[in-house]
Amino acid sequence: MRPPCDPSKFVAEIVKNVPPSGIRRFFDLVSGLEDVISLGVGEPDFITPWHIREMCIHSLEKGQTSYTSNYGLPELRDELSRTYYRRYGLDYDPASEILVTTGVSEAIDIALRAVVNPGDEVIVVQPAYVAYVPAVVLAGGKPVIVSTHRDDEFRLTAEVLKPAITSKTRAIVLNFPNNPTGAIMTREDLEDIADLVAEHDLLVISDEVYECLTYEGKHIPFSSLEGMKERTVMLNGFSKAYAMTGMRLGFAMAAPEIIRSMMMIHQYSMLCAPITAQIGALEALRNGNDEMERMVREYDRRRHFIVRGFNRIGLDCFTPKGAFYAFPYVGATGLSSSEFSERLLNEKRVVAIPGDVFGEAGEGFLRCAYAASMDDLKKAIDRMDEFVGGL
């Protein structure tokens, strides 16, 4: 008789140290409830445009189901290179400076693992997408949190960044347009950050997945700032702009040395991104602009609708200029973010994500995705109006 076993002891310390996600609980609360309106999703409510799906189907019919280059299909990298040259005058060599990944999620993970040494500090600007802190921890780094504020419309300023930089700081993770706040950066802010980055010899990992969802002004890639190309790992993907979340396709653009080291991890863990998704992405870049712009105009209308709605029912909401999230302040009701969203769900069947899930700086706020149908947005505002009125 062999001794009994407790499998939990096999779980690595580093994984045990990953902070739990505040969002898991919400999955459980929502499941089983009827007539729920969800502003809780981080994905478009559009289906991938038909010409992209059709191209994927056609490739499957032809039998294109093999591995691709570890770096990704050469045609896709060529097209990415051309696209960023056309959009911003950025010059990335498709052979050595672009890596196609399985979603931006993978790119975040391998970018951090490629550059972080044990004990290195990595600055994460919050409120932020929930993956950055765990990804830093799993890469053996130490996350250092910097908070943005409502008064700055959640832009990162050099003033709040500077005190967080130490001799151990290796990199900064930026995410603008931002999930969950919808904030975008101004050129002045970016130039100030770039000055600090150069002064302290840092690397910027810039997750720009909401690039195309910029409603006011024009997106500015961090790498397009003077002297920043070599200091930037630009991450982006097809999920948000082309409504391709489940296809899992992203990419990284950076200096050859960094792309090569990311590829080292990628080739042994992922081998290559799924070929069908890569073919769809190529079609998206070549012929997807009209459909993408149509979706962006639709988001733009919903953005105006939801912001006006929140302010009308007494939830102070600044006008987000990017992504598809509104971030109203609910603290004035006397409830915390999580109390507010939990009661809103139980009493009015509306799902919105409490801001503190995205870091302490998000406490008092609520992330509401307006990537939902107008009918749902109208109902959600009405129900939230009743809810706030009844407090």
Added chain:
Amino acid sequence: MDEKIRHILEILENDARASPDEIAALTDMTAQEVSQAIAKLEETGVIRHYKTIIDWDLVGENYVYAVIELKVTLERNQGYQVIAERIYKFPEVRSVRLLSGDYDISLTVRGKSMKDVAFFVAEKIATLDQVQNTATHFVLKTYKEDGVILHEPEAIKRLPVSL
């Protein structure tokens, strides 16, 4: 084109019943500004007409539709416009288009029965001097009309919460 105007037109193209208040909320304008903009679009003919797409089959009104292709001869001093005008005045005719290719003009005609439509074509269209010949194609089923799909597509399930 002004971005606000584009938004207004896209909203109305998709939903002719959208009210100035609703449009205002979507475009960051006031309802009055929206009403003024729409009035101007109507005056200048940018907005031609507001219509409703109806599935008559569902109320038991089984209209018959046909696409009719016409080959025509032009007479001296007469362009296609004159023939088109003669044809589109019939209320049975739902659309008239000038085409490139083998045929010159394409009509869609609506009638109560196939016989109805066939007689209409034989008596009113084929007999016109300029019409050389006609080809009538009866519509068996309409899947999409003016950008609207006429059956409920299966709903796609998304996770209610994702980050």
